[in-house]
Amino acid sequence: MAEIFFPNVNWDRLWDATVETLYMTGMSVVFTFLFGTILGLVLFLTSKDNMWENRIIHGITAAFVNIFRSIPFIILIVLLIPFTRAIVGSMLGPSAALPALIIGAAPFYARMVEIALREIDKGVIEASRSMGASNKEIIFKVLLPESMPALVSGITVTSIALVSYTAMAGFIGAGGLGDMAFREGFQRRNEDVTLMATIVILLIVFAVQFIGDRLTHKLDKR
Amino acid sequence: MIELKGIQKLFQTKDGQVTAVDNVNLTIDKGEIFGVIGYSGAGKSTLIRMLNMLERPTSGDVILDEKDMGSLSQSDLRFARQGIGMIFQHFNLLWSRTVRDNIAFPLEIAGVSKEERNKRVDELIKLVGLEGRGGSYPSQLSGGQKQRVGIARALANNPKVLLCDEATSALDPKTTDSILDLLVDINEKLGLTIVLITHEMHVIRKICHRVAVMENGQVVEEGDVLDVFKHPKEEMTKEFVKQVTEPEETEKSLEHLFGEKGIGQVLQLTFVGNDVTKHLITDLIRTYNVTINILQGKISSTQNGAYGSLFIGIDGEPEELTKVIDHIKKEQVEVEVIHGG
Numbered sequence: 102m103a104e105i106f107f108p109n110v111n112w113d114r115l116w117d118a119t120v121e122t123l124y125m126t127g128m129s130v131v132f133t134f135l136f137g138t139i140l141g142l143v144l145f146l147t148s149k150d151n152m153w154e155n156r157i158i159h160g161i162t163a164a165f166v167n168i169f170r171s172i173p174f175i176i177l178i179v180l181l182i183p184f185t186r187a188i189v190g191s192m193l194g195p196s197a198a199l200p201a202l203i204i205g206a207a208p209f210y211a212r213m214v215e216i217a218l219r220e221i222d223k224g225v226i227e228a229s230r231s232m233g234a235s236n237k238e239i240i241f242k243v244l245l246p247e248s249m250p251a252l253v254s255g256i257t258v259t260s261i262a263l264v265s266y267t268a269m270a271g272f273i274g275a276g277g278l279g280d281m282a283f284r285e286g287f288q289r290r291n292e293d294v295t296l297m298a299t300i301v302i303l304l305i306v307f308a309v310q311f312i313g314d315r316l317t318h319k320l321d322k323r
Numbered sequence: 324m325i326e327l328k329g330i331q332k333l334f335q336t337k338d339g340q341v342t343a344v345d346n347v348n349l350t351i352d353k354g355e356i357f358g359v360i361g362y363s364g365a366g367k368s369t370l371i372r373m374l375n376m377l378e379r380p381t382s383g384d385v386i387l388d389e390k391d392m393g394s395l396s397q398s399d400l401r402f403a404r405q406g407i408g409m410i411f412q413h414f415n416l417l418w419s420r421t422v423r424d425n426i427a428f429p430l431e432i433a434g435v436s437k438e439e440r441n442k443r444v445d446e447l448i449k450l451v452g453l454e455g456r457g458g459s460y461p462s463q464l465s466g467g468q469k470q471r472v473g474i475a476r477a478l479a480n481n482p483k484v485l486l487c488d489e490a491t492s493a494l495d496p497k498t499t500d501s502i503l504d505l506l507v508d509i510n511e512k513l514g515l516t517i518v519l520i521t522h523e524m525h526v527i528r529k530i531c532h533r534v535a536v537m538e539n540g541q542v543v544e545e546g547d548v549l550d551v552f553k554h555p556k557e558e559m560t561k562e563f564v565k566q567v568t569e570p571e572e573t574e575k576s577l578e579h580l581f582g583e584k585g586i587g588q589v590l591q592l593t594f595v596g597n598d599v600t601k602h603l604i605t606d607l608i609r610t611y612n613v614t615i616n617i618l619q620g621k622i623s624s625t626q627n628g629a630y631g632s633l634f635i636g637i638d639g640e641p642e643e644l645t646k647v648i649d650h651i652k653k654e655q656v657e658v659e660v661i662h663g664g
Binding site: 222224225227228229230231232233234235238242243246247249320322323 | 375377400401402403404405407409411413415416417418419420428429431432433460461462476480486
């Protein structure tokens, strides 16, 4: 049946490409969550009237975030080639896509984290302070848990953006479904391969959205 | 227990310097319920936050439990705050935590072990009457229940002082009364010193022993609640006292009676403490040749005794009326002629 509609699809290759895409997405989501949360916390905590108010650090962080958020991803990959070579050692394979994916997505996510933290009621922070909570306790026991649903829905949106970034990373030889759609599908005029790769990407996106929504709903006790 | 010496707080705003609190001196004794009343913007909110250094005074000293709060190091201040509970107008609970975990939060901060925490949380849930709601999230509770969680949380580390920042202002009258009863109960049971700020005289009347009236950052009047009710000196204080002693729209409803037959003069009598039980009206009618018409009356109880006001219409010969007023004054009852004098 599948052979009739998709005569040119090499199923083993499709499976490998799917695994590569999942690997790139998964790894970059984990690191984006980590770095984005840290950057978002820095943006929030160093802002005006906050516990570590510091205009210089806030300014530098905000500039970094804005610059890397603004560069189109396809250009960012090219710009980061020397950096990627230095830390990954090669420009081939899915791991080579990770630095660009993370550097492209973390600033995007950092802004979402900052917004989520700003949504927290100032009164709750004041109440914690009145109980004698330290800054560390306020960050880990108040700020992060209270903003968790927003952090999770933010990472869901970011993950979906990352799935499409991995497709673009295919251009520099990172592999994955985007690479397959472009080289085996588009360049060899095998439309069925392009279509199949697209279907798999869609399934991944739907799955990510579903899991993200369920998790957000479960965490949100408001 | 608490001493404020020459407290001042300035804020820098775009429109220049604003004095939020201006040279406030107060002494609050151990075990008393002390109320600060004022309209919004009077500086009471800033004042209460300076007691636990959520706001630092620009000048002046805050001595709380023999500690000079302003001179404590960061870690000493955090420790001192564990001995000062605080509750808020909007409760400020962590919505991501259950009732139990909210109450346990200050215990976690104080480094109390898990078993001890559980034991203490059980006690507190019982104390504030939230049995069976421990597993609920704040969003599943009513306003009154949320404030009970706030109170339990504030009491978790056995504080010596409880600060109440407009704690009942977001609640309906019935719930307000139940929360106030709980505060009195805690004050008596635990010997806790309570400092509260409010804009409702009802709250002061119902639970406070002493009161300070704030206006434009200054304390304009201070004293025992009953004394302040009896002899309000400032215009501001009189307005607040009216909130609870006069039934609503008294003036308006009386005004339309003015000039009716049998109402020559209208007097406002104010009874304080034991005076309430005097048979003043009976004495007046029996002794003088006057007719008396009771128009309106109200008795409010305070922590230091009852306080009542009575409006009467009185008619008779002018000499008789003068005698009546002298008689009332002799009985130590405050009298004011509000019509026909």
